[in-house]
Amino acid sequence: MAAQERRVPLVNFNKEYREVGDEIRQAIDRVCESGWYVLGEEVKSFEREFAEYIGVDHAIGVASGTDAITLALKALGIKEGDGVVVPANVYPSAFGVALAGATLQLADVDPRTLNINLETLKEAVNQNTRAVLAVHLYGNPVDLEGIANFCKENHIALVEDCAQVTGAFYQGRRVGSFGDAACFSFYPTKNLGAYGDGGMVATNSGDVARKVKLWRMYGEEARYQSKLIGHNSRLDEMQAAILRAKLKYVDKWNQRRREIAQKYKQGFSGLPLEVLSSSETSQPVYHLFVVKTKDRDGFSDYLKRQGVATGIHYPQPIHLTESFLGLGKKTGDFPVSEEASATVLSLPLYPQMSEADVGYVIKTVKHYFTF
Ligand SMILES: *Cc1c(COP(=O)(O)O)cnc(C)c1O
Numbered sequence: 001m002a003a004q005e006r007r008v009p010l011v012n013f014n015k016e017y018r019e020v021g022d023e024i025r026q027a028i029d030r031v032c033e034s035g036w037y038v039l040g041e042e043v044k045s046f047e048r049e050f051a052e053y054i055g056v057d058h059a060i061g062v063a064s065g066t067d068a069i070t071l072a073l074k075a076l077g078i079k080e081g082d083g084v085v086v087p088a089n090v091y092p093s094a095f096g097v098a099l100a101g102a103t104l105q106l107a108d109v110d111p112r113t114l115n116i117n118l119e120t121l122k123e124a125v126n127q128n129t130r131a132v133l134a135v136h137l138y139g140n141p142v143d144l145e146g147i148a149n150f151c152k153e154n155h156i157a158l159v160e161d162c163a164q165v166t167g168a169f170y171q172g173r174r175v176g177s178f179g180d181a182a183c184f185s186f187y188p189t190k191n192l193g194a195y196g197d198g199g200m201v202a203t204n205s206g207d208v209a210r211k212v213k214l215w216r217m218y219g220e221e222a223r224y225q226s227k228l229i230g231h232n233s234r235l236d237e238m239q240a241a242i243l244r245a246k247l248k249y250v251d252k253w254n255q256r257r258r259e260i261a262q263k264y265k266q267g268f269s270g271l272p273l274e275v276l277s278s279s280e281t282s283q284p285v286y287h288l289f290v291v292k293t294k295d296r297d298g299f300s301d302y303l304k305r306q307g308v309a310t311g312i313h314y315p316q317p318i319h320l321t322e323s324f325l326g327l328g329k330k331t332g333d334f335p336v337s338e339e340a341s342a343t344v345l346s347l348p349l350y351p352q353m354s355e356a357d358v359g360y361v362i363k364t365v366k367h368y369f370t371f
Pocket of ligand 1: 064065066067090092093135161163164185186187197198199
């Protein structure tokens with residue numbers, strides 16, 4: 001193929017801002033006029049609206065998705081040295097677990113979805129296991145049924161990492177309503193992204209909700225009445241106001257993501273390119289469109305030359321990441337996660353992508369494998 005015909009980025013925030021800018025500016029203005037910037041009416045309203053959207057009783061805004069994981073685990077009573085199962089192939093999730101003081105118990109993943117499944121979970125569990133962090137990776141719900149039953153039978157807490165999956169359904173219910181707690185991230189690239197950092201813990205347990213609130217601000221029950229040495233992890237009013245405006249668009253945007261994913265799947269069929277699968281009882285939201293290919297470097301270099309941006313989520317499994325070498329695991333311990341880190345590639349997918357962009361990505365990918 002000759003010269004670049006167009007440039008397709010991985011995400012495009014400018015296009016999104018052009019779509020919803022009026023409402024964003026109104027939200028920001030409302031906060032500025034109120035003169036109240038941290039934990040006020042916007043956060044309260046967003047917590048209520050988000051809980052209703054997910055279909056849970058409580059939602060508590062925090063400073064990030066990482067903090068959501070740490071605070072949810074602490075609220076569930078996880079303490080220093082307790083075992084928490086976490087997938088070996090998901091970079092960001094491991095930090096929230098480690099910062100709760102828990103001992104990471106890495107689980108390998110299903111090669112077809114790159115999510116944990118009941119078998120890989122069982123291999124990771126031992127007597128010390130107190131919680132499982134089920135990460136719904138790339139927007140694709142974990143097959144939760146067997147996992148939820150297993151956790152219940154063994155008195156293990158189930159926490160969902162929903163950072164990449166806001167709005168998805170599993171067996172007719174929104175993901176995030178199945179676990180003892182669910183953790184969301186509003187990092188800008190996520191399906192519901194803030195204009196900065198933010199996170200949320202969703203739960204049906206009044207007790208967990210109350211404790212997350214303690215942990216998010218100095219352990220305070222009332223101002224200066226500290227019951228435990230808590231964090232300072234709050235969602236600010238500006239982000240909450242922006243997120244309220246964007247929450248109205250998430251379902252529409254997720255629908256567009258599914259359309260694009262469908263076009264990619266059709267366009268790539270027959271190519272030596274493995275597309276991940278999802279369960280029949282779920283409705284994924286394609287946070288990322290990830291393919292697996294042996295010649296990743298050659299493929300991504302070619303796409304780059306043709307103007308198509310790509311990403312790698314994630315280039316290293318947890319046990320081979322320097323900060324987690326203390327877990328004492330080695331190459332070969334989690335083969336599917338290791339293979340994934342060497343073969344996964346994320347292609348551009350965002351709601352404002354034009355038909356021409358989608359067509360260009362398909363044409364470029366096909367061209368690489370055909371010539
Ligand atoms: C983004 C992400 C996180 C961390 O969220 P932050 O808001 O960036 O702290 C955790 N888990 C997963 C799966 C993520 O994608």
